Amino acid sequence: KTYTVGNYLATRFEQIGLKHYFMVPGDYNLVLLDQLLWNKNMQQIGCCNELNAAYAAEGYARVNGVGAVITTFNVGAFSAFNGIAGANAESLPVIFVSSSYNTNDPSANHLLHHTIGSHDFAYQYDAFRQVTCASVRILHAENAPSLIDHAIVTALRERKPAYIEIACNLSDAPCPKPAPFEILLVSQPSNRQALDAAVETAAALLNNAKKPLLLAGVHLRAFKAIDAFRELAEALGCAVAVMPNAKGFFPENHPQYIGIYWGGVSSPGCESIVDWADMTLVAGPMFTDYTTVGWTALPHREQMIKADPRQVQFPQADYTEIALAEFLSALAKQVRKNDKTLIQFRREVRKAHEETEAHVAIENAPLTRVELCRQIQNDIDEKTTLLVETGDAWFNGMSMHLPGGARFEIEMQWGSIGWAVPATFGYAMGLERDRRLVSLIGDGSFQLTAQEVANMIRYGQHNLIFIVNNRGYVIESEIHDGPYNYIKNWDYAGLISVFNAEDGHGLGLKATTGKELADAIKKARKHRGGPVLIECQIAHDDCSPQLLKWGTKVAVANERPPRQA
Numbered sequence: 001k002t003y004t005v006g007n008y009l010a011t012r013f014e015q016i017g018l019k020h021y022f023m024v025p026g027d028y029n030l031v032l033l034d035q036l037l038w039n040k041n042m043q044q045i046g047c048c049n050e051l052n053a054a055y056a057a058e059g060y061a062r063v064n065g066v067g068a069v070i071t072t073f074n075v076g077a078f079s080a081f082n083g084i085a086g087a088n089a090e091s092l093p094v095i096f097v098s099s100s101y102n103t104n105d106p107s108a109n110h111l112l113h114h115t116i117g118s119h120d121f122a123y124q125y126d127a128f129r130q131v132t133c134a135s136v137r138i139l140h141a142e143n144a145p146s147l148i149d150h151a152i153v154t155a156l157r158e159r160k161p162a163y164i165e166i167a168c169n170l171s172d173a174p175c176p177k178p179a180p181f182e183i184l185l186v187s188q189p190s191n192r193q194a195l196d197a198a199v200e201t202a203a204a205l206l207n208n209a210k211k212p213l214l215l216a217g218v219h220l221r222a223f224k225a226i227d228a229f230r231e232l233a234e235a236l237g238c239a240v241a242v243m244p245n246a247k248g249f250f251p252e253n254h255p256q257y258i259g260i261y262w263g264g265v266s267s268p269g270c271e272s273i274v275d276w277a278d279m280t281l282v283a284g285p286m287f288t289d290y291t292t293v294g295w296t297a298l299p300h301r302e303q304m305i306k307a308d309p310r311q312v313q314f315p316q317a318d319y320t321e322i323a324l325a326e327f328l329s330a331l332a333k334q335v336r337k338n339d340k341t342l343i344q345f346r347r348e349v350r351k352a353h354e355e356t357e358a359h360v361a362i363e364n365a366p367l368t369r370v371e372l373c374r375q376i377q378n379d380i381d382e383k384t385t386l387l388v389e390t391g392d393a394w395f396n397g398m399s400m401h402l403p404g405g406a407r408f409e410i411e412m413q414w415g416s417i418g419w420a421v422p423a424t425f426g427y428a429m430g431l432e433r434d435r436r437l438v439s440l441i442g443d444g445s446f447q448l449t450a451q452e453v454a455n456m457i458r459y460g461q462h463n464l465i466f467i468v469n470n471r472g473y474v475i476e477s478e479i480h481d482g483p484y485n486y487i488k489n490w491d492y493a494g495l496i497s498v499f500n501a502e503d504g505h506g507l508g509l510k511a512t513t514g515k516e517l518a519d520a521i522k523k524a525r526k527h528r529g530g531p532v533l534i535e536c537q538i539a540h541d542d543c544s545p546q547l548l549k550w551g552t553k554v555a556v557a558n559e560r561p562p563r564q565a
């Protein structure tokens, strides 16, 4: 078998665990796409546009561990740019491949289509270098193996996207055959001395604390530290809270779970316990304006052990070259049990109020947000992943309880509206057969990338999508309102018949009352052969109290005047 650059790439794609990859064809990449089709163990999935293809690869990486997307030069790549930068923000290894010009053209002083019409062909590579952990350009076939392997190894190690540019006339050029793929799966062990020192320091701080507490952060999954975190939690026996973008990374039915810590919009009873703790170990956090509610919810450094993917920060010291999972696991063996924060939580939550079970709404009353959330909560089971889009959907999803085994997906770091529909498509492409995906998306966000629902119909995905039609950009209105937050209404449910055409089995339903919603969910649960979209119409000002509180504090942070010189 003589290898070509294209099927070298295809071989590596399969070896890192890709069963699907996403693309939009273009004249620069057609031969490369043929080369990739040579590998029958993977499916080539077309998307309506390259932004959606990048978001789909990002969503796929959430369930599969790694994703890939192929575009044509410039016009495809720059649409995908937002999705690749987003994968960087979300710490997801997406392999981005763009075809490019014929290697004879620069020396021939040629100008080319799909460029800005200059002789500089490097600006795409320069742009992507800013948002990837490795970026390579293949201009000579003999360099392809080492460049492709470098990009892939780095992406898998750093949990970040990588950029591979392949000249269009090299896609079918002969190249050496791949070395054993095990070389790609490098891990980065800790420095032994640093690890021992960090564990000793952390154990002393936690064992001397009167009220220790654990807080899960967003990087636990990316750095494969979810199990080690749970090991430490069960060794310590203390209260365990999670940051909003780590929801689902610690089981919500676990007896030590006390909820989402998100400042003033935390789960009931959670904030006071986190603030009461005298030593908090936070594992893999991203403290941003959004996750700290405009800098109002940040544990104090002198009462915090901050364990990041490759370093641990103590009140008086920073230790580097320490792998997060190894640190948490080693620490679990050195800590003594102390459940004071958990006991206190149970006292407070019992005293404060029993979970006010939302009551069933009057059947034919206009649908409300509370009734919508109550019914979605009842629809979530241990096989469900709940995926929420930027918007009030964040807060509605955040307050939902995940039964054991249920999962949660959110894009809080990048927060790019339009992500959810293609990410649903990509996530569903990689989802285990016996599981289901439920997405909660606002009308405003839906309008950015709605057309990818057509590909859910094409592939017969059984996704259930709730479109919350509150007539506009309500999250924006709550941060800072203006005429720009109001949009043209669509017949969202009616879109499905447009996308079905003569050959689809999608189902579009409208719900304006609790009864209509209950009937729609029943139909959705029975529907086969395609996705179900339920357009839930609620009042414009019917938003979560958490959004109101959070939006006010974020607005204050946004509007701080420039520091006087």
Ligand SMILES: Cc1ncc(Cn2nnc(CCOP(=O)(O)OP(=O)(O)O)c2C)c(N)n1
Pocket (backbone or CB within 6 Å): 389, 390, 391, 392, 393, 415, 416, 417, 418, 441, 442, 443, 444, 445, 446, 468, 470, 472, 473, 474, 475, 476
């Ligand atoms: C790509 C991108 N463009 C603009 C924004 C700013 N933005 N954030 N949320 C929104 C509105 C979301 O509205 P909906 O999806 O209807 O959600 P609701 O909050 O439920 O109304 C915007 C316009 C954004 N976050 N991402």
